[in-house]
Amino acid sequence: MMKKLMIKEVCNALKGELILGNENDYIERVCTDSRKAVRGDLFFPLIGENHDAHKFIPMAIDGGCSDFVVSDPKEIMEHPLKEQLHVILVEDTTKALQNLASYYLSTFNMKKIGITGSTGKTTTKDMLYYICSEKHKTARNVGNLNNHIGLPLTVLGFDEGTEIGILEMGMSEFGEINLLAEIVKPDIGIITNIGTSHIENLGSREGILKAKLEITNFFTEKNILVVNEINDMLTRENTQGVYKRLSVGNNGKSDFIISDIIDRGEEGIAFTVEHKLEAMRFELPIPGRHNAVNGTLAVAAAMELGISMEEAAKGLAKMELTDKRLNIKGKDGVKIIDDTYNASPDSMKAGIDVLMAAKGMRKIAILADMLEMGKDSPKYHREVGEYAARQRVDILMAVGEQARYMAEAAEEILGKEKVRYYSDKEKLMSEIKTAVQLGDIILVKGSRGMAMDQVVKKIME
Numbered sequence: 001m002m003k004k005l006m007i008k009e010v011c012n013a014l015k016g017e018l019i020l021g022n023e024n025d026y027i028e029r030v031c032t033d034s035r036k037a038v039r040g041d042l043f044f045p046l047i048g049e050n051h052d053a054h055k056f057i058p059m060a061i062d063g064g065c066s067d068f069v070v071s072d073p074k075e076i077m078e079h080p081l082k083e084q085l086h087v088i089l090v091e092d093t094t095k096a097l098q099n100l101a102s103y104y105l106s107t108f109n110m111k112k113i114g115i116t117g118s119t120g121k122t123t124t125k126d127m128l129y130y131i132c133s134e135k136h137k138t139a140r141n142v143g144n145l146n147n148h149i150g151l152p153l154t155v156l157g158f159d160e161g162t163e164i165g166i167l168e169m170g171m172s173e174f175g176e177i178n179l180l181a182e183i184v185k186p187d188i189g190i191i192t193n194i195g196t197s198h199i200e201n202l203g204s205r206e207g208i209l210k211a212k213l214e215i216t217n218f219f220t221e222k223n224i225l226v227v228n229e230i231n232d233m234l235t236r237e238n239t240q241g242v243y244k245r246l247s248v249g250n251n252g253k254s255d256f257i258i259s260d261i262i263d264r265g266e267e268g269i270a271f272t273v274e275h276k277l278e279a280m281r282f283e284l285p286i287p288g289r290h291n292a293v294n295g296t297l298a299v300a301a302a303m304e305l306g307i308s309m310e311e312a313a314k315g316l317a318k319m320e321l322t323d324k325r326l327n328i329k330g331k332d333g334v335k336i337i338d339d340t341y342n343a344s345p346d347s348m349k350a351g352i353d354v355l356m357a358a359k360g361m362r363k364i365a366i367l368a369d370m371l372e373m374g375k376d377s378p379k380y381h382r383e384v385g386e387y388a389a390r391q392r393v394d395i396l397m398a399v400g401e402q403a404r405y406m407a408e409a410a411e412e413i414l415g416k417e418k419v420r421y422y423s424d425k426e427k428l429m430s431e432i433k434t435a436v437q438l439g440d441i442i443l444v445k446g447s448r449g450m451a452m453d454q455v456v457k458k459i460m461e
Contacts, residue, residue, distance in 0.1 A: 001028075001029075001157075001159055001160075002028060002029050002030065002104075002156055002157055002158070002159075003104075003107065003159075003160045004026045004027070004028055005026065005027050005104070006023070006024060006025070006026055007021065007022070007023050007024070007025050007026070007027065007067070007086050007088070008023035008024065010027060010042065010069075010088065010100060011023060011088050013099060013100050013102075013103035013104075014069065014088060014090050014096045014099050014100060015090075015099070016069065016088040016089055016090040016096065017088065017089045017090075018086070018087070018088055018089075019073060019087050019088070019089045020076065020082060020083070020085050020086060020087040021066075021067075021085055021086030021087060022086065025067075025086055026040075027040065027041070027042040027067050028040035028041070029041045029042070029157075030042050030044065030097070030100070030153065030156040030157075031043050031044070031060075031065070032044050032045075032046055032053070032097070032149070032153065034053060034056035034057070034059045034060040034063070034065075035059065035063070036063075037060035037063050037064075037065035038063055038064045038065060039064040039065065039066065040067075041060075041065050041067065042067045042068070042069060043057070043060045043065050043067065043068050043069070044069050044093050044094075044096065044097050045057060045068070045069075045070060045093055046093055046094050046097070046149065047071070047092075047093060047094070052072075054070060054071075054072050054074070054075055055075065057070070057075040057076060057079070058075060058079060061079060061081055061085070066084060066085050066086060067085070067086045067087075068085060068086070068087045068088070069087075069088045069090055069093055069096050069097075070087060070088070070089060070090070070093065071089070071090055071091060071092055071093050071096075073087065073089055094148070094149065097149065097152045097153070097156075098148065098152050098179070098183050100152070100156065101151070101152035101153075101155040101156050101183050102182070102183045102184075102185075104155060104156055104158070105155055105158075105165070105183070105184065105185070108158070108162060108165075109163075110162055110163050110164060110165050111163070111164050111165070111187050111188070111305055112164075112165045112167065112184050112185065112186045112187050112188075113128060113164070113165070113166045113167065113186055113187065113188045113189075113190065113301055114167050114169050114180070114181060114184055114186035114188070114189050114190070114215050115128070115166065115167070115168050115169065115189075115190045115192065116168075116169045116170075116171070116177055116189070116190070116191055116192070116212050116215050117190070117191050117192025117193050117194070117212065117228075118192070118193050118194055118195030118196065118197045118208065118212075118344055118346065119192065119193060119195055119197065119342075119344055119346050119347040119350075120192035120193060120290070120293070120294045120297075121146070121168045121169075121170070121192055122144070122168055122341075123286075123291060123294045124190060124192050124294040124297050124298055125140055125141070125166050125167075125168045126140070126319065126320070127291075127294060127295050127297075127298035127315075127316060127319055128140075128166050128190075128298040128301055128302060129166050130315040130316060130318050130319045130320075131298055131299065131302045131307060131311070131312045131315035131316060132164045132166065132302060132305065132307065132315070133315065134307070134311050134312075134314055134315040135307055135311060136163040136164045136305075137159070137161050137162050137163045137164070138162070138163065138164045138165075138166065139154075139157075139158045139159065139162045139164070139165050139166070140154075140165070140166040140167070140168075141154035141166075141167055141168050142154070144170070144341075146167075146168040146169055146170035146180075147170050147171075147176070147180075148176065148179055148180065151167060151169065151180055151183065151184070152183060154167065155167070155183070155184070164305065165184075167180075167184050167186070169181070169184075169215065171198070171211055171212075171214075172198040172201050172372070173198075173201050173202070173211075174202065174207075174210070174211050174214075175214070176211070176214075177211060177212060177214035177215050178214040178217050181214060181215050181216075181217050181218055182217070182218060185218050186215065186223070187222075187223060187224070188223070188224045188225075188226065188301050188304055188305075189215040189216055189219070189223070189224070189225045189226070190225075190226045190227075190297050190298075190301055191212050191213070191215065191225070191226075191227050191228065191234060191239070192228055192293075192294060192297060193228050193231040193233075193234070193293075193346065194208050194209045194212060194231055194233035194234060195208070195344045195345065195346045195347075196208070196344055196345055196346075196373060196374075196376075196380060197342070197344045197372065198372050199372070199373060199374045199376070200372045200373060200374035201372065203374075205233055206233075208233075209233045209234075209238060213239070216241055216243060219241060219242065219243040220242060220243070221242050221243060221244075222243075223243040223244070224243060224244045224245075224246060224301075224304050225239060225241065225243050225244070225245050225246070226246045226247075226248065226297055226300045226301050226304075227239050227245065227246070227247055227248070228247075228248050228249070228293050228297060229247040229248060229249035229251075229253075229254050230248075230249050230250060230293060234247075246300050246304070248293060248296045248297050248300055255275065255300065256273055256274070256275050256296050256299065256300045257273065257274040257275070258271055258272070258273060258292050258293065258296050259271070259272045259274065260272045261289050261292045263289050263353075263357045264357075265287060265354075265357040265358040265359055266287050266328045266335075266337075266354075266357075266358045266359070267285070267287075268283065268284050268285040268286055268287060269284050269286075269287070269288065269289060269291060269292060270282065270283050270284070271284070271292040271295070271296075273296050273299055273309070275300075275303070275309070278309055280309040280310065280312075280313055281313070282295060282299075282312075282313050282316055282317075283313070283316070283317050284316055284317070284319060285317065285318075285319055285320075286319055286320075287328065287337075287354045287357070287358070288350055288351075288353065288354045289350075289353055289357075290346075290350040290353070295316055298312070298316070299312045299316075302315075327339070328358070329456075329460070331459075331460050332438070333438040333439055334436055334437075334438065334439075334440050334441075334442065334459065335358070335360055335440070335441040335442070336441075336442050336443075336444060336456055336459055336460065337351065337354055337355055337358065337441065337442065337443040337444065338444055338453070338456045339351045339354075339443065339444065339445045340444055340445060340446065340448075340451075340452040340453040340455075340456060341448060342447060342448050343367075343368070343369075343370045343371075343445055343446050343447045343450075344370055345370065345380045345383055345384055347445075348367060348370065348384045348387070348445060349384065349387050351365075351443050351445045352365060352384075352387060352388050352391050352393065352443065353391070354443070355393065355441065355442075355443040356391050356392070356393070358441050359441070360439060360440060360441025361437070361438075361439030361440060361441075362394040362395065362437065362439065362440045362441070363392075363393050363394050363395075363441055363443075364393065364394060364395045364396075364397065364435075364436070364440055364441070364442045364443070365388050365393045365395070365396050365397070365442075365443045365445075366397040366399065366428070366442060366443065366444045366445070366452070366455060367384065367388065367396065367397070367398055367399070367403060367406060367443075367445055367446060368398075368399040368400045368403055368425070368445070368446025368447065368450040368452050369381075369399070369400030369401060369402040369403050369446060369447060369449075369450055370384070370402065370446070370447050371447040371449050371450070372447075373402070377402050377405075378402070378405045379405075381402045381403060381404075381405035381406045381409075382405045382406065382408065382409040383409075384406050384409075385398065385405065385406030385407060385408065385409035385410040386409040386410065386412075386413065388406070388410055389409065389410040389412075389413035389414045389419075390413060392414075393414075393418075394418065395418055395419075395420065395435075396410045396414065396418065396419045396420070397420045397421075397422065397428060397435070398410070398419070398420070398421050398422070399422045399424070399425055399428050399446065399450070399452075399455075400422075400423070400424070400425070400446070400450060401423065403421070403422075404421055404423075407419050407420075407421035420435075425450065425451070425452070425454065425455065428455065429454070429455060429458045432455065432458055432459055433458075433459075436459060442459065444456050444459075
């Protein structure tokens, strides 16, 4: 639960003007949804491209809310209960929300870790959360609340006494990580990898690297950047700065060296990490060889917070994944690897690896379009189709306009009888029940915009 803040304190943090009410009253929670706003909440009516939540102020008042931050006071001044309200006037309610989050963080004595990367952000965040929770009161953003609104709302929900805050930072354009880094001022930054997500907006992988490195924009020599050195873009030359740099890799030159990965399919993985003169075996109850890297990034950051490798191993052993990321479920003798949260070439290949390591009679990959891949989208889709075929999936079902390139590439290796192409999800869903057999294990994956969770539901029916 959020620490109570005095209205005077909020007003100062926002550089706003108290136009109604008593500055010595308190707020207990921040809210941006008028349907959920109640007494004790401070309601921020946000203005988006297609909506202005100021029109919902009367609904919030009806729900018992009496504290508001507004950029347009018209709805308030015309309300019959206005004399009972506390109202702070600002220029921009979204910016005010961000400013309050930044101020709120400054009231804690906590270590802050920011995590970004093309894939693996959420998993690494969850891993670090489990590790740090062994020893400290730890908070994180839940689900995908990792943007310019979700992250401030997450921060403003941190409990009093929180010692470590772990914040995933998402982006699709230049400047977005800079904004989040300015709010959080992380002590430690983690970059999981540089892939091709949002390449359409950022132009190239070099552009993606530049955007992710914005996490270091407020770093000094006291800060630490942890990088996955296995990734070809996260080289020493590309990621050096005034800060301390720690690398995770498998070639013997990294600060944290990963070796001896054992893949137990859906039961998880085991791997060894060496750092200086210490070596530790880690058991991770979630699937995917790639998670050895995510786990080691979390371990590296945790050790900078004074957590031992042994404590980190205990935390990782308790790990559970955020929903829709390599979530394995079963029904009537069929198993589904539900990884419908997002998709990029790297995460598609990682999902295929998990499928091939899992126990099942037939290995079926249902793969949909990867969105925002830019002009090289056909090439990236072919790459995934070829990878699935070379790993010898029993059946590939490719879904969507761009997925036809996947199907074409896979057909060249597997032959037509093992590859099925569907121009849209509805055609697939009409046939899926007859295509699935007892003993199948099925990977379902695609960009969030493809809504492949509907396919998972259909199979589970």
